Amino acid sequence: METMIKKKIKEVKKGDQSAFEDIVSFYQNKVFHICYRMVGNAYEAEDIAQEAFIRAYTNISSFDERRKFSTWLYRIATNLTIDRIRKKKPDYYLDAEVKGTDGLDMYSQLAVDQALPEEEVESLELQSFIHREILALPPKYRSVIVLRYLDELALQEIAEVLDIPIGTVKTRIHRGREALRKRLRHV
């Protein structure tokens, strides 16, 4: 897979736009997932994920082929989501738990997980509860937790994606885990 992606990147660099389609379809779920867990709703996540791919395309010449493409791509995506979160009012993610926005939350969930069997509705409720708990984390802990446990990146890779020292990654993961432990202990 890696070699296929490398080949496609070379083609895109040469100016072949259609080769980028395979790259998008290969990484779309991962990137969308990161964005979704970070910003919390599917519309915004789609918007940001799309923007991330477009930026990756326009800046493909600056990508160093000796490095991992996914790391580079995730970095663009997380930077975009962090920017987006910063631009919002600081109380936004607390607002997400308010009843008024609840409907939107559920709706966006359903739009993503299409055609869910009915028996899974219960687990969906639990999932959306946990999803909101992740969103309630401060963004700097949220990003490491999402990358570590939802995308299962290695600590070193997280450090590269977020461009922070690995020691900082560890500290943030520890604090993030503690915060989640407190929030989820009664589930």
Place this chain on the structure above:
Amino acid sequence: MNCKKEAVELMHKYLDGELQKEEERRLRDHLQACPSCQNHFHELKRSIVLIKDTGAISAPSNFTANVMANLPKEKKRRNFIRKLQRHPILTAAAIFFVLMFSSIFSAWNQDQQVTVSKQENLIIQDNTVIVPEDVTVDGDLVVRNGDLKVEGKIDGDITLINGNFVTDDPQNELNGENYRAYASGEVNEVNQVFEWMWYHTKNFVSDIFSFDSE
């Protein structure tokens, strides 16, 4: 062992997969002895399981198509350059034509002075070349950027570039055809750039042939 600090620290190290053998043994020993730490550890592991269990989310079905539709258009210039690289002969031909046409156009535009081929007894007056009545021009006559008025005779071709035939008598307006009466050779009137080009090409070809014959 200090529960708050050391034990929790070791738990996180364990969760990061960085616990040494010796540390692992110490943590295990401590957990067996300390129910509160056991509970803490259990909660940590459980929250991780819960997070991981939120399930993978896939992007909307038309995501890739949307991205592709929103990509900036392949840069036309780059496209163009790529084509040039692929067809060097075509490129050479294109450059040749560009240079040729530009030189012809600039020659057409710059040459605004009245010039006439070397012949004696011609009168040049207000951009009009007059062949007086009693004069017979010997050889071809070329007038550039000026009108021509012929009263005498021309023993050769007439070429009129960017100018008109004029006459004193408006009733009897003359054109190239009528001038045949005065000229013994061909009459060329060149008023357009394309005609000018054609004229050049013809001259060029005839030059080559005259070289050959010499």
